[in-house]
Amino acid sequence: MKAQDVLSYSFSAIKLRKLRAGLTTLGVVIGIAAIVALLSITQGLQATITRQLQTGFATDTLIVSTRGGFGGGFGPGAQGATNSGFELLVNDTQIINNIANVEMSMAIIQRIGNVTSGEGNLTATITGVDFAEYASIYSSTFVSESGVIPLNPENEMIVVGKRVSDPWKNGTLFCNVNDGVEIIWINATTLPPKKEIYTGHVTAVLKEIGGFGIGGPSDSGVYIPISQAESFFGTQQCDTIIVKLVNDDKTAIDSVSNAIKEAFSDQVSVTSATAVLNILSNVFSVIQLFLAGIAAISLLVAGIGIMNIMIVSLMERTREIGILKALGMKSRTVLLVFLSESVIIGLIGAAIGIASGWVLANVVAIVFSGRGGIGLGNHAAATGGMSITPVLTPTVTILALVFGVGVSAIFALYPAWRASKLKPVEALRYE
Amino acid sequence: MEISEQISKDERKRLMIFLVTIVEAVNLEKTYRLGKIPVNALRGVNLRVGSGDFLAVLGPSGSGKSTLLSLIGALDKPTEGKMIIEGVDVSTLNDDQLADLRRRIGFVFQFFNLIPRFTARENVELSMAIAGLNGAERRKRAEDLLEMVGLRERMNHKPAELSGGEQQRVAIARALANNPKFLLMDEPTGNIDSKAAGEIIGLIKKLNEDKGVTVIMVTHDQRLAGQSKRIVQMFDGLIVQEVVN
Numbered sequence: 280m281k282a283q284d285v286l287s288y289s290f291s292a293i294k295l296r297k298l299r300a301g302l303t304t305l306g307v308v309i310g311i312a313a314i315v316a317l318l319s320i321t322q323g324l325q326a327t328i329t330r331q332l333q334t335g336f337a338t339d340t341l342i343v344s345t346r347g348g349f350g351g352g353f354g355p356g357a358q359g360a361t362n363s364g365f366e367l368l369v370n371d372t373q374i375i376n377n378i379a380n381v382e383m384s385m386a387i388i389q390r391i392g393n394v395t396s397g398e399g400n401l402t403a404t405i406t407g408v409d410f411a412e413y414a415s416i417y418s419s420t421f422v423s424e425s426g427v428i429p430l431n432p433e434n435e436m437i438v439v440g441k442r443v444s445d446p447w448k449n450g451t452l453f454c455n456v457n458d459g460v461e462i463i464w465i466n467a468t469t470l471p472p473k474k475e476i477y478t479g480h481v482t483a484v485l486k487e488i489g490g491f492g493i494g495g496p497s498d499s500g501v502y503i504p505i506s507q508a509e510s511f512f513g514t515q516q517c518d519t520i521i522v523k524l525v526n527d528d529k530t531a532i533d534s535v536s537n538a539i540k541e542a543f544s545d546q547v548s549v550t551s552a553t554a555v556l557n558i559l560s561n562v563f564s565v566i567q568l569f570l571a572g573i574a575a576i577s578l579l580v581a582g583i584g585i586m587n588i589m590i591v592s593l594m595e596r597t598r599e600i601g602i603l604k605a606l607g608m609k610s611r612t613v614l615l616v617f618l619s620e621s622v623i624i625g626l627i628g629a630a631i632g633i634a635s636g637w638v639l640a641n642v643v644a645i646v647f648s649g650r651g652g653i654g655l656g657n658h659a660a661a662t663g664g665m666s667i668t669p670v671l672t673p674t675v676t677i678l679a680l681v682f683g684v685g686v687s688a689i690f691a692l693y694p695a696w697r698a699s700k701l702k703p704v705e706a707l708r709y710e
Numbered sequence: 711m712e713i714s715e716q717i718s719k720d721e722r723k724r725l726m727i728f729l730v731t732i733v734e735a736v737n738l739e740k741t742y743r744l745g746k747i748p749v750n751a752l753r754g755v756n757l758r759v760g761s762g763d764f765l766a767v768l769g770p771s772g773s774g775k776s777t778l779l780s781l782i783g784a785l786d787k788p789t790e791g792k793m794i795i796e797g798v799d800v801s802t803l804n805d806d807q808l809a810d811l812r813r814r815i816g817f818v819f820q821f822f823n824l825i826p827r828f829t830a831r832e833n834v835e836l837s838m839a840i841a842g843l844n845g846a847e848r849r850k851r852a853e854d855l856l857e858m859v860g861l862r863e864r865m866n867h868k869p870a871e872l873s874g875g876e877q878q879r880v881a882i883a884r885a886l887a888n889n890p891k892f893l894l895m896d897e898p899t900g901n902i903d904s905k906a907a908g909e910i911i912g913l914i915k916k917l918n919e920d921k922g923v924t925v926i927m928v929t930h931d932q933r934l935a936g937q938s939k940r941i942v943q944m945f946d947g948l949i950v951q952e953v954v955n
């Protein structure tokens with residue numbers, strides 16, 4: 280029997296039971312749509328985050344923090360306290376600057392504080408940095424939109440991120456250049472806790488960065504000169520030291536990392552931008568695998584549905600199989616007839632599933648973006664507006680198709696095999 | 711040649727079966743197992759059918775005639791003895807070879823066994839599709855065959871829209887589609903009214919006499935058996951009588 284005749288025979292059998300075939304197809308559609316939607320959203324999310332990291336993130340930098348401070352990648356801004364009693368100090372940059380291949384290094388002190396302006400108050404991460412060095416390391420993101428970032432800052436100067444200046448996006452600014460603001464920080468290291476107040480004025484508002492950066496500037500950051508931070512927070516201890524290397528060679532990154540760890544007797548962790556990107560990529564692979572695994576369960580259920588329906592079909596059509604065999608159809612052709620019925624269902628289901636999964640992913644992305652994005656990130660005290668564009672790669676499309684068809688074929692294998700093994704005499708006698 | 715010149719025409723007609731044997735059963739036995747009890751459906755049947763023959767197998771139900779038919783049709787294999795079709799022992803054939811053999815046998819069943827979702831023409835085409843014929847060729851031949859059985863006008867109707875007699879004529883057209891070596895009929899008039907049965911009998915007889923189609927038929931119908939050239943009477947798994955009409 281010719282392949283096209285097998286197909287048209289199978290198709291006529293499917294058409295006979297439209298509702299049943301439709302429901303079976305729906306099972307495949309749901310499974311494939313779930314897989315495609317989840318994968319294209321996570322891939323879109325990964326692409327967005329990676330892109331933002333690469334812009335807000337210099338690849339030739341290392342981030343030094345006390346163990347457990349920055350360690351696992353990106354958590355909320357580290358407070359710098361360690362269990363071992365080791366403290367990373369602001370002037371430890373001098374030790375690091377002496378290491379070969381280091382161009383410069385700078386300390387960062389961060390605390391969560393409350394910022395008050397004439398318009399209200401916000402909770403934000405207060406970051407003490409050397410403005411000149413910070414601008415030199417993050418030359419593409421620590422850039423002012425209005426006002427000027429002072430290279431030799433006088434006291435009480437504040438640089439704020441875009442989201443701090445304009446948190447509500449409704450025309451009312453929380454603060455603007457030359458506005459006076461008050462930073463309130465509760466010092467909990469003394470008993471009773473002491474309320475510290477820092478009064479300053481905004482000299483610059485940063486250009487919008489989008490999303491978040493690791494170690495680098497953030498839209499929701501409030502920046503004060505490092506010397507001011509030291510006296511305001513009453514500490515010499517810093518949270519992280521950003522190290523700029525002469526280049527971003529892997530050998531330079533590795534040798535400097537090791538030298539720094541050695542210099543601090545292994546009490547610090549050193550994270551390279553490249554390593555963070557790799558960790559992130561690994562995390563996303565695991566998330567994708569996990570989500571795809573969950574979605575695959577629904578496809579498995581669809582497969583069992585196919586098997587069930589094919590067995591029912593086998594019972595109903597026992598006599599028909601007997602007729603086909605009496606007319607001289609070979610066992611393997613009977614197998615093919617049954618398999619191709621299931622594969623047709625799988626193919627249609629997968630095609631509809633890919634299309635509806637893609638639509639679903641876009642709907643989810645729109646809903647997500649409409650809510651103002653997601654608050655991931657190092658300095659994410661306020662939400663950074665991040666829109667996700669779902670990504671559907673040809674690989675995912677083809678895999679979804681293969682998977683849909685494959686599951687249909689595999690679950691139809693047993694019923695098809697049983698159909699092919701029916702004895703013609705018995706099949707013809709079957710009522 | 712010498713023999714055939716010496717004997718009369720009638721006798722030659724009868725002896726022809728020995729000249730070109732199509733079907734030969736040798737000590738055919740078939741045992742079924744119903745649970746633990748063996749049932750001897752056939753207990754040593756010997757039979758020869760030659761080209762152009764019209765054989766009717768008569769017998770009460772349970773006499774083994776349906777079993778004999780399924781063995782001749784290569785739908786089943788004997789327990790003992792040999793079933794030889796065109797010189798080939800069926801027992802030696804594998805699954806694929808059996809399928810090939812069945813394409814050259816024209817089955818006609820009591821309950822027609824047409825595919826309900828196909829039209830008359832598609833049903834006739836199906837057996838040719840299974841044999842691997844291409845679409846255009848199939849269509850032409852299906853139409854010719856349906857014209858021959860008198861159903862050209864109704865070839866686009868589905869079985870449910872056809873009478874029993876019409877359905878059986880579609881089944882006969884389907885059976886003839888692949889130029890079979892012989893027609894194998896199981897109670898062809900068993901499920902249709904007597905008027906339609908008369909037409910079917912006429913059609914079968916015409917096929918046998920005019921087109922030389924060999925017919926092997928199991929029947930209860932004395933009227934149909936009376937139209938055949940030979941009648942074999944079965945009882946309890948054995949052939950008990952053979953009559954030449």
